[in-house]
Amino acid sequence: MTDVLVVGAGPAGLVAATVLAELGVAVRIVDRDAGPVEQSRAAIVHVRTLELLDRIGVAERAVAEGVRTTAVEVFERGRRIAGFPLVGRGSEGRTPFPFALGLAQDRTERLLVERLGQLGVRVEWDTELIGLHRVPSGVRAVVRGAEPIEARWVVGADGASSSVRRALGIGFAGRTYDQAGVLADVRLDGDPPADGTIRLHLTPGGFVGLFRLGPDRHRVFGALPRGLAPAGTEISHEPYGDVPEDRLRRWCAEVAGTAVRDVHWSALFRVHSRLAERFRSGPVFLAGDAAHIHSPAGGQGMNLAIGDAVNLAWKLGLVARGEAHERLLDSYEAERMPVAVTVLRGADRGFALETAAHPAAVWGRAHLAGRAITFAQRLPPVRHAVFRLFSQTWITYRDNPATGGVRAGGRAPCGGPRAGLRHHLLVFGDPAAGWAVEAALDAYAVPVSVEVVPAGEHGLRRQYRARPPWLVLVRPDGHIGYAGPADDLDALTAHLDRIFVRRS
Ligand SMILES: Cc1cc2nc3c(=O)[nH]c(=O)nc-3n(C[C@H](O)[C@H](O)[C@H](O)COP(=O)(O)OP(=O)(O)OC[C@H]3O[C@@H](n4cnc5c(N)ncnc54)[C@H](O)[C@@H]3O)c2cc1C
Structure with missing residues (x-):
């Protein structure tokens, strides 16, 4: 057992x-x-x-x-039309x-x-x-x-x-889409994307992307164009075999202007949702x-x-x-x-x-998408939203049985204290507040590390938007489990009682 x-x-x-x-x-x-x-x-x-x-x-x-990647560059017909940071402004201090x-x-x-x-x-x-x-x-x-x-x-x-x-x-x-995708790991013959960037080529058939995956290895990905899959082959979510190399090389040259020296691996797959x-x-x-x-x-x-x-x-x-x-x-x-x-x-x-194949969509991609992206990338809120979306830092668990208090459920600033898999309680206030909280925690078997944040520590206070006396319980996954006034221990223990077993 x-x-x-x-x-x-x-x-x-x-x-x-x-x-x-x-x-x-x-x-x-x-x-x-x-x-x-x-x-x-x-x-x-x-x-x-x-x-x-x-x-x-x-x-x-x-x-x-x-390989650290920090930006996306968008190209259309061989010309760079836009660039997005993959990390938000000032994100060095945020993760x-x-x-x-x-x-x-x-x-x-x-x-x-x-x-x-x-x-x-x-x-x-x-x-x-x-x-x-x-x-x-x-x-x-x-x-x-x-x-x-x-x-x-x-x-x-x-x-x-x-x-x-x-x-x-x-x-x-x-559903399963009619459209399929292609992935390949290749060795390029010159013209790699700038280090640390994902290069996206905007084509009438959709995006074709390229980024470095290791020494002499680049990933190419995109929606499957007609003629790339050998006729009559069935495409599944599982890799079913290689894309014929000559077709892959031709495709990379046509849509990304990139010569491929070797193909290490490739796969066609049907897209499901x-x-x-x-x-x-x-x-x-x-x-x-x-x-x-x-x-x-x-x-x-x-x-x-x-x-x-x-x-x-x-x-x-x-x-x-x-x-x-x-x-x-x-x-x-x-x-x-x-x-x-x-x-x-x-x-x-x-x-x-x-990938929409409707003529209007194809026309839009060919004539409007480039301009829309060029415009949107200048707007800071758009750039920030792009970062949040892809990085999964938007994920929050508000209003559910495992979180409670003010702003609970969100990702803790910086992804939370680097405390391994322990619960971590930040107490913003004087040491006496910390002792009272520790005494309350003693009633539970679960190990919680307690950190008293002194009044002079403004950085953490600002990040957590904490007005002392305040406490924040960070879960082992870096989400805020509970936040509330440090002098309201009844509210804290009510939350703890919902989740943790008291020592017998
Ligand atoms: C060809 C291909 C390309 C992909 N490319 C990308 C990409 O570029 N970007 C991206 O984000 N995602 C991509 N994915 C998806 C990504 O690989 C998956 O989302 C990810 O692997 C999910 O992890 P998982 O652990 O849930 O499942 P899996 O990685 O599928 O692992 C499941 C495991 O369960 C095992 N298993 C299955 N049945 C049994 C059983 N009955 N008994 C015991 N063991 C069993 C399997 O052997 C496997 O090891 C791709 C997937 C494929 C197939």
Whole structure:
């Protein structure tokens, strides 16, 4: 019997297992494949995801291995027409990671497997889930290649065609677009995008993008133009094979004016937009692509998956340790489903705008889009909105059972104190206020680090918009769990009682 069984060792499953292992919870993780993916797939790790990976000790390694990307440049017919920063104005002081990181998914996964190993958990490869049954103690999972596994909870992080989701009979409604996309990792023959930038070429068929992924390796992506796929081949979400090299080279030369020397990897895929009707059934949860899939516009998929995993796993960890009430788990779907809906809607709109084949849309892209982008990029609110949208720093969890008080639910400034997976309480006021709060916290088993912010510390006070005496409880995922007056301990304990178990 284990506390948690994680099914699927993609980004969502690996992050969930790592958080649980860090919290000292008994966790097993199985995957039907023989090892981590070998393709580069999701190649952009956004600000919010780096902040989350930092909490499990993976961000620094990822940053050391990846390519920092800070701007997007838009080209039309070979001419640069606009530039957007990928980081907001002054964002150096607003996050420890003021860039989008170009890092291939296989490398991200290997870093996570390594971190999990350091915590004493090995992924059980070649172990496919084939059945799930409810038992009084939780769930019995039937797997190919090993004895059945009993667990109190199961995290279904087994991707778009999730066996867990199917075993639960949870619908996956949505649509599949006629349009398909193409991804390729190539070695360019000259004319690379400027370092640290994503180059987008605006073409009548949509955007074609290009950015550096590592030494001598660039990612090319775009909506699939007619004639690139070999006739009669079926395109699925899974990579089905290479794009013929000669066609890929011709396409890159035509739309991006770029000569390709070698093609390392390429994939055509059909774009889906689907959402699971529930993210939970009793002790079983869905996370990542098992819960939602969408167009790759904006490179949000893996980032959304990692966000799910952290949100779910810290809650499961505290409940498994007997430190939080079971009802905290209800907040997983309450918080993450609206985020998934927003991302799906945005990615769908982006993809539709980008690829619509209606003559008016083609004309608009050819004659208006360039001018509209050139104009919009001059407006600071637009630039800021673009940064927030792609970096996932917009994500907030207001008005739900796991947050309370003033402005609670939002991302803490700078992604929160770099306090690992502990709750962290900032007390703005004199040390006596800190002692009173610490005494109140003593009633609960959950470990919380308390930091008294002295009156002279204006920087943090401004960031948190705190008027002493004030306190802010930051959750292990860097969101504000509670904020309110430090002298109203009744309000604080009412919030804590909703979530945490009192010491007996
Ligand atoms: C070709 C391709 C290109 C992509 N490009 C991009 C991109 O450019 N940008 C972007 O953001 N996203 C991209 N994505 C999507 C991105 O890879 C996913 O959003 C991300 O991997 C989701 O992570 P996950 O952990 O939820 O699922 P997955 O990464 O799919 O991991 C699921 C894991 O579960 C395992 N599994 C499945 N069934 C079982 C079972 N029955 N038992 C045990 N294990 C099982 C699988 O082997 C797999 O390891 C791409 C996907 C593909 C296929």
